[in-house]
Amino acid sequence: MKRIMGLLSTLVMVLTLVGCGGSNEGKSEKHELKFGLTPGVQSNEYKAVKELADYVAEKSEGRLTIRIYPDSQLGDDREMISQVKEGSLDLTLAETGRLGLWVKEAEIFQLPYVFDSYDHLRRSLYETSEGKDLLKKFEEENNWKILANAYNGSRQTSSNKAIESMADMRGMKLRVPNAQANLDYARSVGASPTPMAFTEVYLALQTNAVDGQENPLSAIKSSKFYEVQSYIAMTSHIINDQNYIVGKSSWDKLPEDLQKVLAEGVEAAGRSHTEMFMGDEKSLIDYFQEKGVTITNPDLEAFKSALKPVHNEYVSENGEAGRKLLEAIDSAR
């Protein structure tokens, strides 16, 4: 009886050790992260995120998977950023300026005609102490850990009538996302701003419910807006960036080796993201012209002076923090 009891307890010990996996504890555990984004599967954004999902699945040998929810399935960017903040969504894409809904002074990142180029925007965010402070606030106060910042194109204005100069925009019903900077752009150039969800824009243009919209060339292509618009004016009014945001709480739940895989995957996806948007800006003008769209190049000086009061408003609303950020951006030129 004693021998049987001894054998049984040895067996229990062996089984316990196997069950725990010894030093391999956690290594066999599987993790799934949810990634939500506004654009659909034809977009560059989706392609880059898919590249990330494929990368992590392969490098982690199936231990880390990313399930992608495109096409605003989980809501628009504002809702998804808020879900990441609360911890109910793991990953999303967001413009730095959009985070200004929560960290007020960050809204300067989407003001029209603030940056000379994407490089200028990137330097302002990563290389100035004010930019670094913002990144810190995002992570420490809002649960947004920025794993990469990519270029998402410069916004242009498409329409059903030619925009040769700013005066041609007077009274035009211009669809914009429901974001202050875009509303300000439409209003300041004399158009009538019409906010609406991204998923409804094609139909609104097709039925002439609105006269035009503004988005980067890549989005005009992937959402097929060029099929229902005859003109694109190169207004280059907002430089869009795109942060790959992971919830700090989701990040902290991952074992270190999977954090490394995720960070490397996002870095590579961010690079492809930027390359796709930069490449499109070189090739899409010809593409749209071949499709019968006329491209116009209005004088941008009038646009820039029309938007100057919006910069002044920003400074008066954001006080010292806003003034410092504006100076930092100027110094990064």
Ligand SMILES: CC(=O)N[C@H]1[C@H]([C@H](O)[C@H](O)CO)O[C@](O)(C(=O)O)C[C@@H]1O
């Ligand atoms: C990250 C993200 O979702 N970006 C979306 C932006 C932002 O919502 C907007 O610029 C406010 O910041 O709006 C669009 O350009 C748009 O609706 O036209 C679609 C784009 O996918």
